[in-house]
Amino acid sequence: MDTQGIDWQNLGFSYIKTDLRYVSHWKDGAWDGGTLTEDNKVHISEGSTALHYGQQCFEGLKAYRGQDGSINLFRPDQNAARMRRSCARLLMPALPTETFIEACRQVVLANERFIPPYGSGGALYLRPYIIGVGDNIGVRSAPEFMFSVFCIPVGSYFKGGLTPANFIISGYDRAAPNGTGAAKVGGNYAASLLPNHEAKERDFADCIYLDPATHTKIEEVGAANFFAISRDGTRFITPKSPSILESITKYSLLEIARDRLGLEVEEGDVFIDQLNQYSEAGACGTAAVITPIGGIQNGETFHVFHSETEVGPVTRALYDELVGIQYSTRPAPEGWVVKVQ
Numbered sequence: 394m395d396t397q398g399i400d401w402q403n404l405g406f407s408y409i410k411t412d413l414r415y416v417s418h419w420k421d422g423a424w425d426g427g428t429l430t431e432d433n434k435v436h437i438s439e440g441s442t443a444l445h446y447g448q449q450c451f452e453g454l455k456a457y458r459g460q461d462g463s464i465n466l467f468r469p470d471q472n473a474a475r476m477r478r479s480c481a482r483l484l485m486p487a488l489p490t491e492t493f494i495e496a497c498r499q500v501v502l503a504n505e506r507f508i509p510p511y512g513s514g515g516a517l518y519l520r521p522y523i524i525g526v527g528d529n530i531g532v533r534s535a536p537e538f539m540f541s542v543f544c545i546p547v548g549s550y551f552k553g554g555l556t557p558a559n560f561i562i563s564g565y566d567r568a569a570p571n572g573t574g575a576a577k578v579g580g581n582y583a584a585s586l587l588p589n590h591e592a593k594e595r596d597f598a599d600c601i602y603l604d605p606a607t608h609t610k611i612e613e614v615g616a617a618n619f620f621a622i623s624r625d626g627t628r629f630i631t632p633k634s635p636s637i638l639e640s641i642t643k644y645s646l647l648e649i650a651r652d653r654l655g656l657e658v659e660e661g662d663v664f665i666d667q668l669n670q671y672s673e674a675g676a677c678g679t680a681a682v683i684t685p686i687g688g689i690q691n692g693e694t695f696h697v698f699h700s701e702t703e704v705g706p707v708t709r710a711l712y713d714e715l716v717g718i719q720y721s722t723r724p725a726p727e728g729w730v731v732k733v734q
């Protein structure tokens with residue numbers, strides 16, 4: 394594919410085939426050395442557990458072109474660690490952190506021409522995944538596994554970047570109280586397709602899920618975590634629950650809020666009937682970056698936070714710090730930015 398035709402300023406979040414992806418196989422208790430391939434098709438047994446029993450997990454992280462021309466990954470060790478937790482939950486073999494990061498590094502370098510230029514607001518999104526493959530039919534762990542990483546250039550996930558979006562509380566649960574909500578596994582996302590579709594039909598950016606046990610507290614957004622700022626502007630609060638996906642962006646913001654903005658930070662309960670305690674709210678994630686939440690529809694009630702059209706001051710300050718670190722224009726905490734080149 395020719396990169397001449399890419400409109401770097403207006404990238405959305407859509408698949409395009411890039412040059413090379415990484416692939417490695419696990420068999421008889423060990424991963425092989427891994428290789429790069431041009432082939433974007435996966436040829437697997439019809440009995441693969443990934444196809445029938447959802448034995449698969451994935452990750453999402455980005456490579457950023459810095460102002461100084463450098464290419465950097467943001468906290469890839471955290472993605473590697475989360476992928477190991479996902480693998481453990483689904484009885485899949487763990488992948489060493491070094492292999493994970495090296496695979497990402499190779500894919501970024503092999504597809505350097507697809508990295509959006511500094512200033513375009515885009516980044517190279519990396520999608521690592523592990524799937525259970527090999528001949529099988531019973532409900533059991535697969536005899537073989539495949540690990541792969543591919544990449545695509547992306548812009549903003551929710552339309553409009555740092556302009557607020559509206560969300561709706563879903564009547565569906567994303568995950569069960571002791572289920573797989575904390576793992577980044579396809580089954581959670583399959584279950585989210587219908588709620589997401591229904592939210593979009595009603596013109597909302599996505600839905601927000603409540604805790605599956607009591608349906609009284611905010612859990613997370615379909616593809617991002619949730620945070621809010623207290624009415625007096627001094628506290629950053631984000632839901633704590635065993636059934637949400639632990640967002641690397643969220644934990645980064647928590648540290649930024651505490652160490653750079655001087656806010657108190659808290660992981661706790663955000664009750665859906667007490668939203669007037671908060672002046673601002675946002676959805677955060679690798680793809681979403683920070684999307685300010687304008688308002689939340691809950692049944693017949695529509696609650697507006699700061700504004701439906703303007704980003705709030707604390708959300709903007711958090712965004713500027715986070716994005717500054719990612720694009721190397723602000724100093725990064727130790728170990729957060731991993732140079733690819």
Ligand SMILES: Cc1ncc(COP(=O)(O)O)c(C=O)c1O
Nearest residue numbers: 616617618638640641642678679
């Ligand atoms: C369900 C869900 N929650 C939260 C996140 C945000 O996580 P992270 O900040 O690690 O990208 C994502 C995206 O990866 C997600 O899919």
